[in-house]
Amino acid sequence: MFITFEGGEGAGKSTQARLLAEAMTAAGRTVLCTREPGGAPGAEVLRGLLLSREHDWSPPAEVYLHFAARAEHVARTIQPALARGEVVISDRFADSTMAYQGYGLGADRALIAALSRLVPVRPDLTLVLDVSPAVATGRMAARRQALDRYEAMGIGFHGRVAAGFAAIAAAEPDRCAVVSADGGVDEVHRAVLAVVARRRSVAA
Ligand SMILES: Nc1ncnc2c1ncn2[C@@H]1O[C@H](COP(=O)(O)OP(=O)(O)O)[C@@H](O)[C@H]1O
Ligand SMILES: [Mg+2]
Numbered sequence: 001m002f003i004t005f006e007g008g009e010g011a012g013k014s015t016q017a018r019l020l021a022e023a024m025t026a027a028g029r030t031v032l033c034t035r036e037p038g039g040a041p042g043a044e045v046l047r048g049l050l051l052s053r054e055h056d057w058s059p060p061a062e063v064y065l066h067f068a069a070r071a072e073h074v075a076r077t078i079q080p081a082l083a084r085g086e087v088v089i090s091d092r093f094a095d096s097t098m099a100y101q102g103y104g105l106g107a108d109r110a111l112i113a114a115l116s117r118l119v120p121v122r123p124d125l126t127l128v129l130d131v132s133p134a135v136a137t138g139r140m141a142a143r144r145q146a147l148d149r150y151e152a153m154g155i156g157f158h159g160r161v162a163a164g165f166a167a168i169a170a171a172e173p174d175r176c177a178v179v180s181a182d183g184g185v186d187e188v189h190r191a192v193l194a195v196v197a198r199r200r201s202v203a204a
Contacts, residue, residue: 002082002121003196004093006168007129008161009151010136010143011181012188016129017091019189020196024087032081035091036069040076043069051148059107066097067115074121082121094119095126095168095176100150103164104157125199127192128169129181133158 003020005013014035021033038047046069049055050062057065070093081088094116102109131139133155140151169176177195181188 001125002078002088002090002123004090004095004123004126005129006092006095006099006126006165006176007181008099008131008136008158008165010139011129011131012139012185013091013129015185016127016181016188016192017089019185020192021087021089023189023193024089030084030086032077032086032088033091034073034077034088036073036093036096037066038069039073039078039090042076043072046072051150053149053152055149059101059105060111062105063097063101063107063112063115066101067119070094070097070119074119078121090123093123093126095128095165098168099161099164103167104153104161123175125196126169126172126176127195128165128176128178129188130162130165130178131181133162135182 005017007013017033017035021031024031036043036047037050038044046065050057050065050069078088078090098109098112098116101107102112136158140147166178169178177199179188179191179195183191
């Protein structure tokens with residue numbers, strides 16, 4: 001089973017991915033928790049290039065770099081774990097490229113869709129965490145880390161990203177579940193567990 005978390009900055013993806021991994025581990029599953037961009041040694045090098053504020057990539061170059069990192073992540077980390085029968089939980093995956101580069105930066109969405117179709121694994125379930133802009137901004141401020149290249153982009157960009165995630169989820173309701181993420185950590189975690197339980201019973 002391959003599960004992805006998607007959503008904007010401060011939605012709680014990393015927090016909820018870790019909590020779901022802990023819950024599934026406690027239930028006896030072997031879980032591999034990973035992230036994008038990155039998730040394999042070479043892909044983490046590309047992550048550094050993508051998130052650093054030193055480079056202002058052209059939109060197509062940025063798309064290809066994300067898919068290069070993803071190819072490495074899929075081949076080195078995700079496919080081997082799925083072949084071992086593990087649950088793979090990824091903090092971001094291909095939908096983030098569509099939302100950030102496609103909707104947010106105006107890169108060619110047909111190109112991104114075509115490259116996405118060529119990725120040899122598809123999530124069984126994608127949890128799209130939906131956070132209101134004010135809540136997300138508050139969480140990012142509380143984190144008090146230096147902003148990476150995407151976090152530093154303006155409110156217009158983040159609004160387009162959020163609209164992109166909503167469109168992606170609406171277009172693929174069998175794969176995607178939108179989870180309201182404004183509540184507390186435990187409340188969101190319970191909502192995530194409810195979606196996972198429901199989808200598994202449907203799949204079984
Ligand atoms: N439901 C929540 N309520 C309050 N704070 C949260 C919640 N979820 C996450 N946080 C905090 O907000 C910040 C961003 O959460 P994080 O999981 O890193 O989001 P993301 O990975 O989506 O950017 C972190 O400091 C985290 O501890
Ligand atoms: Mg995160």
